[in-house]
Amino acid sequence: MDARGLRCPLPVIRLAESAKGLPAGTELTVLSTDPAVKLDVPAWCRMRGHEHVTTREHTDDWTGWAVTVRLG
Amino acid sequence: MSHATPGTPDRVHLDNGGRAPWHPLARQAFEQALADGWADPRRLHAEGRRAVRLLDGAREAVAAVLGARTQEVHLTPSHTASLHSAVASAAAARRRAGGTVVASAVERAAVLHAARAAGELSTVPADRLGRVDADAMVSAVRAPGVALAALQHANGEVGTVQPVEAVHEAARAAGVPLLVDAGASVGHVAVPQDWDLLAADPADWGGPAGVGVLAVRQRVRTAAVGPEDEDPWAPGGVSVPLAFAAAVALQAVEADRAEQEARRRALVDRLRAQVARIPDVEVVGDPDDRLPHVATFSFLYVDGEALVTELDRHGFAVGSGSACTASTLEPSHVLAAMGVLTHGNVRIALDRATTADEVDRFCEVLPDAVARVREMLGVGGL
Numbered sequence: 001m002d003a004r005g006l007r008c009p010l011p012v013i014r015l016a017e018s019a020k021g022l023p024a025g026t027e028l029t030v031l032s033t034d035p036a037v038k039l040d041v042p043a044w045c046r047m048r049g050h051e052h053v054t055t056r057e058h059t060d061d062w063t064g065w066a067v068t069v070r071l072g
Numbered sequence: 073m074s075h076a077t078p079g080t081p082d083r084v085h086l087d088n089g090g091r092a093p094w095h096p097l098a099r100q101a102f103e104q105a106l107a108d109g110w111a112d113p114r115r116l117h118a119e120g121r122r123a124v125r126l127l128d129g130a131r132e133a134v135a136a137v138l139g140a141r142t143q144e145v146h147l148t149p150s151h152t153a154s155l156h157s158a159v160a161s162a163a164a165a166r167r168r169a170g171g172t173v174v175a176s177a178v179e180r181a182a183v184l185h186a187a188r189a190a191g192e193l194s195t196v197p198a199d200r201l202g203r204v205d206a207d208a209m210v211s212a213v214r215a216p217g218v219a220l221a222a223l224q225h226a227n228g229e230v231g232t233v234q235p236v237e238a239v240h241e242a243a244r245a246a247g248v249p250l251l252v253d254a255g256a257s258v259g260h261v262a263v264p265q266d267w268d269l270l271a272a273d274p275a276d277w278g279g280p281a282g283v284g285v286l287a288v289r290q291r292v293r294t295a296a297v298g299p300e301d302e303d304p305w306a307p308g309g310v311s312v313p314l315a316f317a318a319a320v321a322l323q324a325v326e327a328d329r330a331e332q333e334a335r336r337r338a339l340v341d342r343l344r345a346q347v348a349r350i351p352d353v354e355v356v357g358d359p360d361d362r363l364p365h366v367a368t369f370s371f372l373y374v375d376g377e378a379l380v381t382e383l384d385r386h387g388f389a390v391g392s393g394s395a396c397t398a399s400t401l402e403p404s405h406v407l408a409a410m411g412v413l414t415h416g417n418v419r420i421a422l423d424r425a426t427t428a429d430e431v432d433r434f435c436e437v438l439p440d441a442v443a444r445v446r447e448m449l450g451v452g453g454l
Contacts, residue, residue, distance in 0.1 A: 009449070
């Protein structure tokens, strides 16, 4: 799920769209250049019953974050 | 009809944190002080003496409300300036003890910036409600090398009251001075008494912007860090009319504070309950141990900037801590430290003049405004 260049709340919305219809247990990773994803993806997981797995910072070829969730 | 924005009765101003409309008595006091106290209070002639009398009177009145001695109260150019000077000068005076400034993660940005500039910042985390971990702060304060500790009385963004008493007790035992930022609470709740340095904000209590209040207990050592001046807390001196108006406003809001506190607490409880019924919302901050006039919430899948604009179009002025409403594009560090949703954030601070009818009208308009912004983003069914 590439949400790079999008500003809040669009990365979370794109993530929610991708998650729609996927079975529980599926892992999804969203790539984002918006610092709010670090906070808003875990909050979305809490509100929607998903699990926040990891948040990794990218500093090499692009600057931003890769946030992985497991759908509940 | 609101007093908040005179001349525009259809506007409802609900963004009164840190910049409330002037109390009517503050206006009167300002005009009087313009006539009588326009001169430089440092001069020895009759006009100067009249100005210095007003200035001394202002400090005395502020001291009485804060529970401080008059000579402990300093007037500064702004609340931000108070916090910067307090951190810099208290830390500088304890350089031999160490260079660490312990501060909560939800302190005002000015405190965090000043702490980093003064030495090494050691931050203490807050929980999901925005409350600082008192045990963690107590341990941090007891650690070796701590010059100063800073803890707000209550958080102005989310309303949560902090464990100032417990932290002050530990700080005192460790010989570390505690700076209490009461900028969001003085004039709204009882003034805390557990502090070594206390900063309060006239613009927040219905006085003017352009003047700040910093009280420093006589036992606390400070070192001058600014330019050399007769008044190190306000180089060049403060404006006498602003200081006088600030003091009169503080006396006025203290006179019926308990009544205003109860009235606004009931309105905020009603507002928080109504907002909680809107789908996919996080109502932020402690539900009980909180400021009486502040309410904050974050709506999932909502663009904070779009929501502020949509509400403005309907006559309601609100604040926001969302990244898209900040020039830095970073979300509020307070919401971040709490781990709550940062987008779609709305901050309400009720003024003393805010009526129940205005809050009810806001509660009527808000659900549709949220729905419209969600519709624009096409998030139905997510």
